[in-house]
Amino acid sequence: MLSAPDGWILDYFAGSGTTGHAVINLNREDGGDRRFVLVEMGDHFDTVLVPRVLKATYSKDWKDGAPVDRKGVSALYKILRLESYDDTLENITLRRDDTSRAVLFDKDGQPTTLGESYLLKYQLALESRASRLQSERFDKPFHATLKALAPRPDGRGGVAVQAVPVDMVETFNLLLGLRVRRMWSMTNDGQQAVLVSGVVRDGADWTTPVVVLWWDTQDVKEETLVSWLKGLRAREDDVIGPARLRYVNGDASFSRLWAEDEPWTPLEPEFQRRMFDVAEEG
Numbered sequence: 001m002l003s004a005p006d007g008w009i010l011d012y013f014a015g016s017g018t019t020g021h022a023v024i025n026l027n028r029e030d031g032g033d034r035r036f037v038l039v040e041m042g043d044h045f046d047t048v049l050v051p052r053v054l055k056a057t058y059s060k061d062w063k064d065g066a067p068v069d070r071k072g073v074s075a076l077y078k079i080l081r082l083e084s085y086d087d088t089l090e091n092i093t094l095r096r097d098d099t100s101r102a103v104l105f106d107k108d109g110q111p112t113t114l115g116e117s118y119l120l121k122y123q124l125a126l127e128s129r130a131s132r133l134q135s136e137r138f139d140k141p142f143h144a145t146l147k148a149l150a151p152r153p154d155g156r157g158g159v160a161v162q163a164v165p166v167d168m169v170e171t172f173n174l175l176l177g178l179r180v181r182r183m184w185s186m187t188n189d190g191q192q193a194v195l196v197s198g199v200v201r202d203g204a205d206w207t208t209p210v211v212v213l214w215w216d217t218q219d220v221k222e223e224t225l226v227s228w229l230k231g232l233r234a235r236e237d238d239v240i241g242p243a244r245l246r247y248v249n250g251d252a253s254f255s256r257l258w259a260e261d262e263p264w265t266p267l268e269p270e271f272q273r274r275m276f277d278v279a280e281e282g
Contacts, residue, residue, distance in 0.1 A: 138249045172212060178210060213247065246265060247270065
């Protein structure tokens with residue numbers, strides 16, 4: 001409710017951002033800490049809604065495109081973009097060997113009786129499996145991309161299929177339902193790693209501590225990674241040890257250099273399960 005000074009406001013049909021604008025102004029007037037979630041699928045999200053929210057945050061009043069005052073409010077905004085159905089189709093790659101092609105199709109390229117049954121029931125499930133979670137996205141998580149329909153970069157309007165960045169760290173946080181407490185990052189001569197610390201729900205309470213480690217498995221040396229983690233342990237009152245769950249991308253081979261009583265679990269199976277293993281209804 002807007003009257004609650006620390007409430008959450010959700011608008012599933014955000015339009016031009018009127019709800020967000022109203023919440024910002026109300027917080028400015030009474031010093032409240034209301035937060036809002038705006039959901040929109042139209043192209044005007046980028047061209048109208050986001051600029052309006054940012055301008056309202058910076059200044060209360062504007063005239064001729066310029067702020068009248070500097071009465072801004074402190075705010076942090078996170079923009080999440082969901083993969084659309086069309087985006088998903090663009091990322092499907094079907095893999096079929098010569099033997100299966102000869103069995104499923106005749107010499108004219110038409111499906112055989114067996115082929116028709118296969119195409120209807122199994123093609124997407126089997127042949128596209130490798131394209132659902134590409135291993136290189138986990139080997140180099142900070143450089144992950146997928147094909148998506150995005151505004152044309154040449155400014156001529158419309159959309160085109162482009163390779164867009166994917167935030168693997170944030171995606172896994174959302175899949176876990178992780179309430180992030182803190183994040184640390186390492187950048188050393190092109191070597192990157194990120195450690196996320198937070199909690200997940202245990203029944204009605206958020207009490208299960210979790211840490212998630214992401215690193216460029218092809219670029220970062222294991223000794224460098226372990227040295228960085230041990231430095232964090234010494235400086236940050238050991239955020240790693242008390243965690244009940246410790247996830248890491250890659251094969252966790254670095255863990256042989258770590259404490260034996262603090263195992264790390266490869267996160268790919270959990271990522272796969274939460275992303276795709278959804279029970280069908282109906």
